[in-house]
Amino acid sequence: MERSKPPVDRLVVGIDFGTTFSGVAAAYSASPDAPDEISVIKTWPGGNNITSDKVPSEIAYDAAATSPSDLKVAGGRCANTSGGNIKRNKLADAFHFNALSTSPDAGKLLAVSDSTTASTMRWGFQVRPDKQRLRCLKLLLDPAQPLPKYVSLDDLQEQLVGTQKNVGTVVAEYMRALFDHAKEVLNRRYGEFFMSTTSLKVVLTVPAVWSDAAQDATLRAAKAAGMGQDITLIFEPEAAAVYALQAIQPNHLKVGHNFVVVDAGGGTVDLITYGIRQLAPLRLDEVVRGSGGCCGAAFLNILFEDFVRQKLGDDSFDEIRLNKPRSWMMALKYFEDYVKRHYDPAEDDLFNIPFPGIPDNADAGIDQGFLCMDTADVGSLFKPVIDDILTLVEGQMRSVRAMDKTVNALILVGGFGQSECLLKCLRSRFAEAQPRVEVMQPVNAWTAVVRGAVLRGLEGEELVLNRKARRHYGVSASHKFNRRKHSLDVKYWDKYDEKWKAADQMTWFISKGATVSSTEPVTFPFYRNCQPGQGRTSTIELLVCDDDEAPRQHNVNPGAKTRVLCQMMPDLDKVPGHLWSDHVNASGLRFQSLDYDIGMQVESGGLRFDFRVDDVVYGKVTATFD
Ligand SMILES: Nc1ncnc2c1ncn2[C@@H]1O[C@H](COP(=O)(O)OP(=O)(O)OP(=O)(O)O)[C@@H](O)[C@H]1O
Ligand SMILES: [Mg+2]
Structure with missing residues (x-):
């Protein structure tokens, strides 16, 4: 089939709508052989000028919905909604997720609905940590995907009913906010004239394990979000592979070698194995079908909560959560931002987690408003999650071996993919493997998917020649x-x-x-x-x-x-x-x-x-x- 060559002068915008975090990156290319460097958007509304490679995939609507005017984005511009009415009974259908999980009509339920509900919408860092929010919406786009244990389907349904919107609409509204913000940042960088005269190409990432209908639902949400009609979808591990192979140079990978991409994110860990057909330009074959599981880094937070609960006892812990919610939020935030990201099993560390207003308790390791955790304590939280990931990796490797092929490398990407602990555990697990399995972690592992999406947009060609x-x-x-x-x-x-x-x-x-x-x-x-x-x-x-x-x-x-x-x-x-x-x-x-x-x-x-x-x-x- 004829494939149209991408225009030479264009701005490629990569969008990674993740389960827990989303990212946007862009690159301008005047000629495909010499594109500008990829720039990742790092400033976000509500982020207090603190930079972050990604923004939480969370959205909240003010309960005080008022007039039937346009939807307002807090602290930003207006996002448009169209007229029309959602009837209650239609809503009931749309939120009937159990039916949705088996229904062949899932597409209808996910359709971007018209909504007259006017409410203030907050997204990403604008949503305060103690506020109710809609999260893990991405997983609802593919009803076949299991929800992580920490996400309550009932809560999500209840909140959706409250907003009078269905999943497709809420996802579209989140995507619109993300895209509008990206355009604003790019406008500032390149100027209005450049932006209005340069063609913009959007490359949107989707999980490799998704159904065709879920991919279509994502595409429809992106179109409804104003990303234009010319949107290319790319599988997340493919995008990560493209970026990782370019970023890890030199590497020992050769034509004929196979590597497993392990995209360890917040909710899920997705794996897929590719064989290298050609190195320059990169061309891959899918060797075995992708697999995955709900063992992302967000589970560490659940296990941390269990740990604290066990230390303090149910009554004290519940009392603190109820009466000193900010104190608990601070401890959890420190665990998320610091402990989780700095834990290294090879280091003998002590982590002092701020827990303001908590009475001293030597047995629980609480002293002067700090909870103390040592390397063994933190290691006990990582162990079950890492074990699940090792099982998934071994499963992919077994499938590859069943085809009389071998795995030569593992490439770790995603937020959790940056973890020193995960890297060391995988290296030690496969240290004796013959032939050798190289465990690689590219720089910018967290943004590998979105950077790879931009590279794919610049390249303009299919990189994976054969899929399963x-x-x-x-x-x-x-x-x-x-x-x-x-x-x-x-x-x-x-x-x-x-x-x-x-x-x-x-x-x-x-x-x-x-x-x-x-x-x-x-x-x-x-x-x-x-x-x-x-x-x-x-x-x-x-x-x-x-x-x-x-x-x-x-x-x-x-x-x-x-x-x-x-x-x-x-x-x-x-x-x-x-x-x-x-x-x-x-x-x-x-x-x-x-x-x-x-x-x-x-x-x-x-x-x-x-x-x-x-x-x-x-x-x-x-x-x-x-
Ligand atoms: N250095 C690190 N060590 C461990 N975990 C980390 C580190 N950096 C970020 N994370 C965790 O990674 C998670 C986010 O990763 P990522 O953005 O890849 O997920 P996602 O794309 O939203 O999820 P998914 O791929 O499941 O859709 C968060 O839970 C965050 O706490
Ligand atoms: Mg991801």
Whole structure:
């Protein structure tokens, strides 16, 4: 397929909407070979001039919603909302997450809704630590993803009902605030004239383990957030790999080597293994499918809370949380900002955590308003979380070995990926491995994903040449009836072909786990029969199945995880008339038929469809996911 070359003069903006933190980076390129350095946005509204590579993915709405005017962004400009009304019962549906987790209509529920609710919105650092906020919203975009234990679905639902918005809308509003802030920073840096005359390209990152529908929901939220129509999605570990391989120079990796990217974030740890096809320019193949688990750095905070509770006893701890919430917030913040990030198992440290107003308690290690933790105490919090990560890494390595391949390196990225403790534990775990496994941690590991997104935007080409299909893809159609294969209840008479057919027969064009090229489309053969005067545009349902074994017939096994992924609508009127063949069947019925193919390309962050006859492409196929 023809791929349009990116314009030479452009500003690429990378956006990493994370579970706990989000980041934005940008680079201007006058020529693709010599782009400017990537700059990461580090100042944020509400950040009190303290710089941070990322901003919390949190949003809060003032309970005192007032007039039905526009949504106000606290301390910033107005974000627009459109008119319309959400009805209560519609809301109830949208917040029915249990239904959502199994519903094929998740796209509808995630749709960006119109909302008349006017409220003051705070986001990122603007949300005060003691205020109620919506968080981990990203995980709600993919109902298949488990929520970390510390996030209460009930609380999120309740808050969403309070805001009268659905997940898609809240995500779009957060993204709009993030993007508007990024544009403001870039405007200041480059000037209004430059910004209004330079084309802006957005590259948005999504987890590699996400469903196609979740990727589509993210894309729709980004469009609703005003990021334009030309948005490229890239898988987070791919982006991290691109940046890490460029940042870790020199490294011993060669063509044919395989490496596991471990993106250890706040909520989740995502892993994927790539093989190096070519080094300059970088081209990769996915070796095994991505995996992941809820064992991110936020769990350390939960374990810290458990530790303090155990030290003080339930009653004292609950009393402090209730009556001295700021004191607890201060301790937790110190743990988050300092202890967690400076803990090194090889150092014999004592951490004095400020806990103002807490009575001295020698047994609990509290002295003059400080809680003392030694290396062993902090290590006991890290251990279960690190153990879970080691299990995930070993799982990926086993899958690679099962393919008679070896892992040559582990690349650690993400906020938790910066941890000295995680680095040392992985190095010691694989110290004896043969062949050698190099554990690498690039500088700027926390922003590796967003920096890689910018590099991908500057490059403009697919970097991963082959991926592993995450599920089966196919269609349900009629086949010639065969009484040995088909049951009688699907048998019917086809008036065009004048033959007995079997309805609802599955043809799986791509099997789960199969290697799929991201540069060459997979083609699905179809035919269309229609009578003169009948519309030629056809609607095809693309079905997917998550089970390892895909069913042969659609809708027969209620337990099978087969569902409609999207509706594809090839506009067959675009195919020249002479390619249609005329028929008259034995009953005198006149009709035309066309044999054509749907081409499907599995690209980073999305599927692309076209339709073609004899390998000539006649147009794109619009796919609707809801
Ligand atoms: N040096 C460090 N050591 C340990 N943890 C750290 C360090 N620096 C940041 N973190 C933790 O990393 C987490 C944020 O990481 P990151 O921004 O990669 O996550 P995310 O992208 O929001 O999450 P996800 O990838 O799950 O969507 C926070 O919990 C933070 O406490
Ligand atoms: Mg992340």
